[in-house]
Amino acid sequence: MEKIIEAKNLTKIYGKKSNKFTALKDIDLSIYKGESVAIVGKSGSGKSTLMHLLALLDKPTKGTVYIDGNDASKLKNRDLNKLRNERFGFVFQQFFMNSNDTVLENVLLPLKIAKKGRKERNRLAKDALKVVDLEAKEENKAINLSGGQKQRVCIARAVVNDPQIIFADEPTGNLDSATGDKITDLLFDLNKNKGVTLIIVTHDEDLAKLCGRIIRVSDGQIISDQTVRKDSHQKASERLEKEAARVKKANREK
Amino acid sequence: MKTSDLIKQSNHNLFRNKARTILTILAIFIGSFAICTTTAIQTGVNSFIDSQVASFGGEGFIQAYGKTETDTSQAIQDMQIGRPKKYNDGNTNEMGQPAITEEQIEQFRNIPGIIKDTVLVGRFGTVTYVQSTKNNERFTTQLNQMTTKTVHYDMVAGTNIDNNTDEYQVLLPNDLWVESLGYGSSEEAIGQKLDFVWSDPVTAELKHFPATIVGVQAPSVLNSAAVLINTPLNDALYAENVKYLPATEKGKVFTVAAEYDYEKYSADEIKKAISDIGLEGMTVADIIGQIKGFFDAITTIFTAFGFIALIAASIGIVNTLLMSVQERTREIGLMKTFGMSKIKIFFSFALEATLLGFWGAIAGLTVSFLLCTGVDNVAHTSDGFLKAFPTMHLAEFSPAVFIPVVLTIMAIAFIAGVLPATKASKKNPIDALRYE
Ligand SMILES: Nc1ncnc2c1ncn2[C@@H]1O[C@H](COP(=O)(O)OP(=O)(O)OP(=O)(O)O)[C@@H](O)[C@H]1O
């Protein structure tokens, strides 16, 4: 299988001198094309830090991240921007939205940066909002949304540019189980049918178990990296379908 | 991001923090207003002078004086502070210019390029009074002479005087003269006689020189209110004026004037030739230059004040943008996360600054325009201060002037915006996103 991201000796130290804090220590990791990877661990263990480094949103103190086999620190700015704009999708733990802009404006930001025309970007952004059940809120200001709604806007924004890799930090953290399942469905559907590589940070074991691979992080180090066997993976998707059916039924009964 | 989107976004961002934006625009507005107003007044005055000059003609007119020891501005200053002047046997005038000799007049006449039959020698006739043949009113006045080949006054009625005729002719300086002499209109005055009267200082006999009114001038900054007479009339009056003077005093001349062939000779060539015979030449352009120089000096000072106001405004722009960058660091983080280039982020802020400059400049220009137009209208009402000059506009707003002004202000704003923009574009995405 094709390596899409590779990390070697990744170390991240925050702060200076007496405030020094080592958030990641010598991490080695390879992620392959089309994988779905869960990064799990206790709060403060360094999951988000790792994800940010892999997504090239931050620079490691030591070590190297390779994208398609190329040293990311040596990428030209143009290529880096193209990568972020066209191939990556991000869902941040803290959402990060332009709170005074409308929901639609927020979702279409990546498309605007990609120089898509007004009509096209509006259409694509509306489609993405429909998938997360928020088409009714497109003209609302982002600041006026509930936590779960904000999270769904961020997911819409992460998928709107049809990315090859989605980095999602706690994508279901603020959602009730039914809405959460819906989002999970969306992500795994992209993974299965479009070959999108998923890197999901979560402390929800159920969500982690749906992934093909679970990386456990503790105190800035990887303590286990297990590939879920094919059959259990199969089982997981069966369970997912069952779960979906249950949700539908529950909704109908309401 | 597309350029059009970039511009829209920057403009939109400006109106996020309205109070701050408006204060900054106000600061720029003051600078812009000051500069626009002064340059418009400068243009207005200059174009008025230009139009006056164009109607005056005089491309080939040149005047010559005796060369002074002290420079002219020193002489004017001395005159103003009242410094007593040395007596020089009557051989210098009140400007300190020495008398021109007969030999020099002859040399002047023979300078290649000088048109001989236009030469006017500065022996100026005077009158005791002039009397209307219509209502018999008497007036005192100074008399002027002028060459007539290229010099043509802006006329309300009639024609220019003719120096090469035997008839005595006169040109009235304005409508007030027409009225005072008892005529209903300028047209009515044309062809009528104005009597020039000289009272002989010895016999007290009144000598009459009736002259034909050939034309009436439009008011202009270039003619004094003196009536303009032709050479024959002047010479006749002068002969009477100096009748009793000893021969040595009769011919004292301090200025000569003529027209030269300006198509073949440059002003500098003629001035050089005049300088060679010990005189100093001055063309119409030089005279105009002095008038313009005076206005330019004043408006330049105002423009300088405008620029000082603008510099203060640019500090305001830097401040606004620095705060705006801080406020929007997260937004910058998002833009970087989704692959917006540093250059574009830089431009979005620089553009914001330029737009601030643009709106401030436009506001200053608009208010300046409205105010100047208003004042100009008031000035031209029946008791306004410009009523005598209907063709003069206080300020003129030509695109050739205000476009550079607006662009300059935008450029200053752009430069002022570069600093915060550079700072904004250098952030690491996640650092920018985490910024509180
Ligand atoms: N900018 C920073 N400066 C200093 N310390 C930081 C910074 N960002 C993270 N840390 C520290 O690094 C450690 C790892 O943080 P990280 O956000 O990666 O944890 P996490 O595993 O995502 O936790 P959670 O599940 O709560 O989101 C934490 O102890 C945190 O305090």
Ligand SMILES: [Mg+2]
């Ligand atoms: Mg985290």
